Amino acid sequence: MDLFLQQTVNAFALGGTYALLALGLAMVFSTMGLINFAHGELMTIAGYILMACGLAGVPFAFSILLAIAAAVLAAIVMERIAFRPVRNASGATMLVTSFAVSMILQVLFQNFISARSQAVLVPEILSESVRFGGLVIGVNKIAAIVTTIVMLIFLDRFMKHHRIGIAMRAAAEDFSVARLMGIRANTVIAGAFALSGFLAGVAAVLWVSQRASVDPLMGFTPVLKAFIAAILGGLGSLRGAVAGGFLLGFIEIYLAAYLPSGMQEFRDPIALCLVVLVLIFRPNGLIPSPALKAEKV
Amino acid sequence: MSALLTVQSLQVQYGAVNAVRGIDLEVREGEIIALLGANGAGKSSTLNALVGLAPASAGKITFKGQDVTGSAPERFASLGMTLSPEGRRVFGTLSVQENLLMGAYSMRDKGEIKTAWERVFDLFPILRERREQFAGTLSGGQQQMLAVGRALMSNPRLLLLDEPSLGLAPKIVEQVFELISVLRKQGVTLMVVEQNVSMALEIADRGYVMASGRIAASGTAAELRNSDTLQAAYLGAD
Numbered sequence: 001m002d003l004f005l006q007q008t009v010n011a012f013a014l015g016g017t018y019a020l021l022a023l024g025l026a027m028v029f030s031t032m033g034l035i036n037f038a039h040g041e042l043m044t045i046a047g048y049i050l051m052a053c054g055l056a057g058v059p060f061a062f063s064i065l066l067a068i069a070a071a072v073l074a075a076i077v078m079e080r081i082a083f084r085p086v087r088n089a090s091g092a093t094m095l096v097t098s099f100a101v102s103m104i105l106q107v108l109f110q111n112f113i114s115a116r117s118q119a120v121l122v123p124e125i126l127s128e129s130v131r132f133g134g135l136v137i138g139v140n141k142i143a144a145i146v147t148t149i150v151m152l153i154f155l156d157r158f159m160k161h162h163r164i165g166i167a168m169r170a171a172a173e174d175f176s177v178a179r180l181m182g183i184r185a186n187t188v189i190a191g192a193f194a195l196s197g198f199l200a201g202v203a204a205v206l207w208v209s210q211r212a213s214v215d216p217l218m219g220f221t222p223v224l225k226a227f228i229a230a231i232l233g234g235l236g237s238l239r240g241a242v243a244g245g246f247l248l249g250f251i252e253i254y255l256a257a258y259l260p261s262g263m264q265e266f267r268d269p270i271a272l273c274l275v276v277l278v279l280i281f282r283p284n285g286l287i288p289s290p291a292l293k294a295e296k297v
Numbered sequence: 298m299s300a301l302l303t304v305q306s307l308q309v310q311y312g313a314v315n316a317v318r319g320i321d322l323e324v325r326e327g328e329i330i331a332l333l334g335a336n337g338a339g340k341s342s343t344l345n346a347l348v349g350l351a352p353a354s355a356g357k358i359t360f361k362g363q364d365v366t367g368s369a370p371e372r373f374a375s376l377g378m379t380l381s382p383e384g385r386r387v388f389g390t391l392s393v394q395e396n397l398l399m400g401a402y403s404m405r406d407k408g409e410i411k412t413a414w415e416r417v418f419d420l421f422p423i424l425r426e427r428r429e430q431f432a433g434t435l436s437g438g439q440q441q442m443l444a445v446g447r448a449l450m451s452n453p454r455l456l457l458l459d460e461p462s463l464g465l466a467p468k469i470v471e472q473v474f475e476l477i478s479v480l481r482k483q484g485v486t487l488m489v490v491e492q493n494v495s496m497a498l499e500i501a502d503r504g505y506v507m508a509s510g511r512i513a514a515s516g517t518a519a520e521l522r523n524s525d526t527l528q529a530a531y532l533g534a535d
Contacts (some may be wrong), residue, residue, distance in 0.1 A: 163402070170388045170399050176350055177386045182374035182403030182451065290390040 002134040007257040013141040015249020016148030020203040021226030022233065022241035023155065024196035030172035030236040030289060031192040034083060034094040035227070038101035040219025042197050046071040046204035047120065047214035048113060054121030068201035075197025079190055087189070109216035117215040126209045144206045151202060152242060155195075159238070164191050172236065173290045232275050234285025243286045248275070301326045301455055301486055302347070302378070307356035309342045316342035318510035319356065324455065329481055330488040331497040331518065334507035335531050340490045341383055343507070344457050348373045348380045361454070374403040377454035381461065385444040389433025393424055396432050396443055400450030417446040420476065438469035445476065456480065458489045462496075474500055494531075498522050506530045
């Protein structure tokens with residue numbers, strides 16, 4: 001029982017990080033139909049800022065802010081330079097563009113920083129753990145869970161009550177009609193990118209504080225997972241992205257905990273088979289996006 | 298009163314398809330204009346081109362004396378020309394209230410928004426009752442009211458209505474036409490695309506009949522009611 005609870009906490013921590021990343025992907029996808037594979041590089045940028053701040057002796061709390069700000073800025077610049085010119089192009093064009101952005105950034109990191117993994121100075125407290133009855137929970141896990149909850153509440157409020165949040169939901173459902181109302185396409189899309197950068201920055205801080213290192217390909221795996229989570233939840237659906245992120249986190253952690261040791265190397269294939277199984281029964285994901293529903297009616 | 302909207306030799310092209318092949322239109326302040334024609338005649342393309350949703354490949358659109366050809370769709374709400382698009386297209390996952398709020402997106406002044414709000418709720422009391430409900434759960438007729446209400450939130454001088462009666466029960470259709478007359482009394486100029494020709498010509502001052510992307514006939518509503526061209530346009534003859 002203790003092992004189960006322990007693993008459940010781990011699943012919430014990992015799933016929460018996936019959920020934040022998947023949300024970022026879903027926001028951009030729902031507003032402009034772009035699957036942004038360069039989302040992972042936003043994480044990496046935030047990771048390098050944390051590293052640089054550590055080297056420069058900047059207090060960790062302050063470097064977190066800088067790292068997140070850098071990811072937001074990078075996301076806005078990315079949209080302006082790389083994605084605005086292909087905004088009305090086909091989904092395939094945008095997808096390839098995002099691959100190109102991702103590759104270019106990876107090469108820049110490799111050549112101008114280092115191809116090798118760099119250590120990031122993370123405060124001691126994050127690697128300590130706290131005892132709750134029979135449970136031993138890492139401070140970084142608690143931080144991840146609390147951060148995820150705070151972020152989800154913040155985003156929910158923003159999308160429900162802020163003018164731009166409501167406009168983003170409207171645009172996700174019907175972009176042309178939203179424009180007719182006077183909602184500027186640039187505002188909505190830049191807003192979606194800024195928020196996705198914000199989420200990627202937060203996820204990067206959580207990711208790096210578990211590993212205490214950053215490398216040029218750091219963003220690749222988590223964003224690939226987040227992409228799977230977004231599809232699992234229903235591509236373009238914000239609630240779906242959160243549900244998919246948590247579900248994937250749970251699948252991965254429980255498989256790692258309960259699969260017999262001889263089967264552990266098949267963990268990822270088994271996890272993906274489970275994802276496929278869900279999609280067979282719910283082809284549009286757990287919580288399909290409103291745009292999809294609107295098309296069907 | 299001079300023309301509120303003037304369209305000169307407007308053409309709309311989607312790839313190889315010429316949806317609109319050079320039309321001239323004029324809408325004067327306070328008029329109700331009916332835009333008629335068979336399916337595929339180019340009516341919706343014309344309305345979409347007026348508000349920048351469809352690209353005008355040639356021609357000139359002048360609204361309130363300003364050249365607005367090729368302007369982005371988001372500019373028109375604040376200029377005073379709004380389209381309520383075909384098929385209603387309310388934001389189904391937003392509440393009624395949020396839909397209306399989006400209609401007022403171009404307005405900054407809180408008092409102005411509140412006035413617009415009251416006006417829409419007075420026109421459509423049912424929307425006031427259902428304001429917390431998701432728009433997707435409303436009936437077809439209520440969604441049409443919401444679509445028109447949303448378009449009215451920006452206080453347009455010229456309201457373009459694309460097939461407002463499509464798919465509605467006869468009783469609701471009558472309400473829609475009554476509404477158009479009420480709006481005119483409130484000082485809104487309207488251009489209406491309609492399938493229901495006889496009802497449209499009853500309330501309209503003038504009309505244009507489109508066929509194959511061109512204006513096949515135009516005139517006062519009375520003239521058009523007695524015209525052969527109108528029938529020919531619907532039968533598809535050029």
